[in-house]
Amino acid sequence: MEEQAGPRYRRIVAELRQRIETGELAPGDRVPSTREIIRQWGVAMATATKVLTELRREGLVRAVPGVGTVVEARDRTPSRPAPATRRPTTARPGTSSEASAGAPSETPSAQALTLARIVTAAITVADAEGLAAVSMRRVAAELGVATMSLYRHVADKDALLARMMDTVFAEQPLPADPPEDWREQVELAARLLWKLFRRHPWLAPALSVTRPQMIAAALPFSEWMLSALHTRGLDLADAFTAHLMLFNYARGIAVNLETEQEAEALSGLDSEEWMDTQVPALQEILATGRFPMLSRLAMTGYDLDLDALFDFGLQRLLDSLATLLDENPAR
CATH class of the missing domain: 1.10.357.10 (Tetracycline Repressor, domain 2)
Incomplete structure (x- = not known):
């Protein structure tokens, strides 16, 4: 099959696509996060990120800041604003979307892009995957917009990080x-x-x-x-x-x-599971008798x-x- 011959991420995309199409993952259900993809399929962070990006490109999932990536509803019509997540470069001019900033919307992807939404999405990614996973491109993908549209609200990643830190300190x-x-x-x-x-x-x-x-x-x-x-x-x-x-x-x-x-x-492996793998090496070192206090501690x-x-x-x-x-x- 093509998925078997293609890159690893295509096989994962095919598996998740099938789960969505068969209803195993219903509209609104969370799909595996990048961290879960790494754990389940044993791939690198870049591969896991590429999987979710491809699913978003196909319109199968959408990112919900503060929630995660969920299965997209299947009953959307082309006249509704949701397709902006698939065609961000044409659906994000500064006129109609910004004029509707105060209007309620059923999906975050249909809302006007604001600095607050950008910062919230960046914090969500950082909380789940670490600061290294945060980039302007990744945040834009989470919001379903073009990367360049972020620069109308924040100068660069350093400025975004400063906003992120200010926001979380204000939480407490x-x-x-x-x-x-x-x-x-x-x-x-x-x-x-x-x-x-x-x-x-x-x-x-x-x-x-x-x-x-x-x-x-x-x-x-x-x-x-x-x-x-x-x-x-x-x-x-x-x-x-x-x-x-x-x-x-x-x-x-x-x-x-x-x-x-x-x-x-x-x-x-969590920290305890990892430590279990180190026990043989530790016991070998302690068997020399050079570290009696550590040996006693290891016993207790x-x-x-x-x-x-x-x-x-x-x-x-x-x-x-x-x-x-x-x-x-x-x-």
Whole structure:
């Protein structure tokens, strides 16, 4: 058959096309994401992306920001705006689509292209597949528009990334009334930051300490920390240093989130399953007797939990700050 002789992605496309045509995947059902395609068929990210792109080109599926790629309805008529996803270069002039920006629409592909939609689609891709999967072309494909139409709203990928970071920080506002105790204030902000990193694994590696991006929605975190520590007697420089220490501590642990997500997608093994494959090599090393403490730990076992690791380190850092502020560390 042609699918068997052609590139690998064509065989996957043929299989998914058949599942759609036979009704196994009904209109509105989610089709496998790129990550699921990688896992099920053992292909690279580029191949998985090409599969979904081809299905969208054939009009079999459409991207729904915040949901994923779903099977397209089959009862659409040519007079409806949905075909814009198949012919983006002729269906996206700036007149009729932009004039209907405020009008309700049954499908996101029929809505006017806006900066908010572009940013939401980019965040959705980054959350599911990592920041490396985000490109102007990929975001345009998710929205069913021509790549060049994005540049009317955002200059380039760097500008898009800045908008993405600003958007996710705005998701997690600090409370209007902070706790009275400095330790509670600092801990609250640190945990909100960790929650953001957990929700968006790409965020931590995207942020920089040495070349900080000007993210307006992130500035309240800095202001909050400075206020909590400066009012307790630290000068502003030391308070800001303490803020950077806590920020980079959370970020340093969180950078493992995206790399683990990528490794799991490529290998098909979660961290525990991967560690199981390393047991023979570890036992061989420990059998030399050179590492008695590690041997004892291996006997009892150790469960690496990033949330627990974050919590342990956060409390120790707060204890140290309490000493700096001439207080007894909380227990």
